[in-house]
Amino acid sequence: MSITSTTVVAAGAVLFRFVDGKSRVLLIHRDHHGDVSLPKGKVDPGESTPQAAVREIREETGYRVSLGAPLGHVEYVMPGGRDKIVHYWAAEVTDEAFTAAGDFTPNSEVGAIEWVSIDKARTKLTYERDAEVLDRFADRVATKRARTFALVALRHAKTTSPGDWDGSDATRPLLPAGRKQAKSIAPGIAAWAPQRIVSSTAARCLATLEPLSALTRVGVKQTDSISQDAFERGTDDVAGVVAKRLKKRASAVLCSHGPVLPELIRQIALGTKGGDRLDLRRASSLSTGEYTVLHVSVDDASLVAVETHGPVA
Template sequence: MTETAVYAAGGVIWRLVESKIKVLLIHRTAYRDITLPKGKVDPGETLAETAVREIFEETGIRVSLGVPVGVSRYHMPNKRQKIVHYWSAHATDAAIRSSAFVPNREIAAIEWVSPKKALKRLSYPVDVEILENFLRFVEDGVLETFPLIVLRHAKALTREEWKGKDAARPLSPRGRKQAGAAVGQLLAFGPHTIVSSPAVRCVKTVVPLSAATGRRIERTTLISQDAWEEGGSDARRIVGERVRARRPAVLCSHGPVLPDILSEIALATGTLRGSYLGSASALDTGAFSVVHLSATNPGSGIVAIETHEPKV
């Protein structure tokens, strides 16, 4: 991020009504315009966290993020550039029923309309472009997706600092901060399952996420560094289970194992492998890549990959 630009995030919120897509527009009170839900990044927030928070604050609907659908850039009246990142987000029936939205000083109304009507009614060309990006996914047969989140463990004590077994090497003070700070980022993508190498540095990385979600950590040596070094790892089996499940999942592992995990996701979904896999697996400690797959047809290939750096 640059110091001069103003960053914001939001989403194209969608639902199915009698098998037809509807997208959510907001009518802003002060500006008397029609736009997509979005808002500025708060101090200490990541873009993904901002998108989920702003969508909830403006619509009352809690969502998990789907595929990224673009970035809009424009200059505000004060000449500063505003950069807005958008994701697709499915509004479930339960989330819509739970919405406590009422018209307020910021948002006068929210409205579900067809994409065709939305394209005509949006007040700004940059919003139209974002919606058109979303509709390209729809035209390609990709609407409902699920993420596999490949997470490298947070910063651990170095081998020189630790005299015990490598698998028992704990997180450093910075690593513990990274693990706690990652929770909001990871929650933005709605993980249902947490799978981890049994190494202490991996398990401790996802303990805060487990506490926040109430979901247990599934430990497996099949993605551990010890097994990888001994030739006994099996990322294919773990990835296959997660792709078949078609549910959002976090896979926490080690730097040397991550390329195997990304490669197996590509193989399991019939995706052509390329340099992008190397970029997605070359993660710093505490960073993660989100691999978006079609929930209706995972074999159609990877839909999108995005990488998120640690906050600490």
């Protein structure tokens, strides 16, 4: 399906919990549709799909979640004849999020929610397309790759060109368009709730991260180890920075430069199980303001999925 101006784009997730070692997934009952489905909703103007997924989950179910690895998308034609595409992720409802949400209160979209086993969910879902998404998640559970952490490789936003700047390369500032990009991408990256934000010492990287840091309330750690200047001098330590993040097994953002990012992503792939077999050329060729999210299994450090996003037009 090609996306046109009339295509409805939506985003959602398979919400899951592990209770006594057994997986449970969330189904929603929509009274006005008379169906049982997975939580999802339309992307609002100016939103990215990850941002929309987190918002819709909160509005429909009451749960505050961060996204896990993507589960692909489904396409279908709506009753009125318009095309619709829905992007899905896995998203764990932690014990803290489950407790904080309290008892579910019916809303205009959802009349009831239900936590069930994967097998029972298959029998209850109204639409085969939802069952297909559930099956993708079931494969993750079976291979112990449901729980993941995200390493976000981000290229700084649009910057003043070297020819228009009299200072050192590291001090080049963002253009107004770059500041707009930085603000645009922050909510999308925040959908993975990074616990650490690491940046090149270059001014353009630090400025790119300002909106994200403010939104997530996570401070920015500066390091010359992933700067372009150090990379070109051969004094970088990209491998060391990546190894530390993989060892921590917690979601993090690494903001760097066009020449550095292919090596940064290569090091992530080399440090994960199966990552060296993937073609990551598109993931490494980022335009300004774009970011690649590499999802790594908490259990066995395998590279589960890779996705790339950018500023919202």
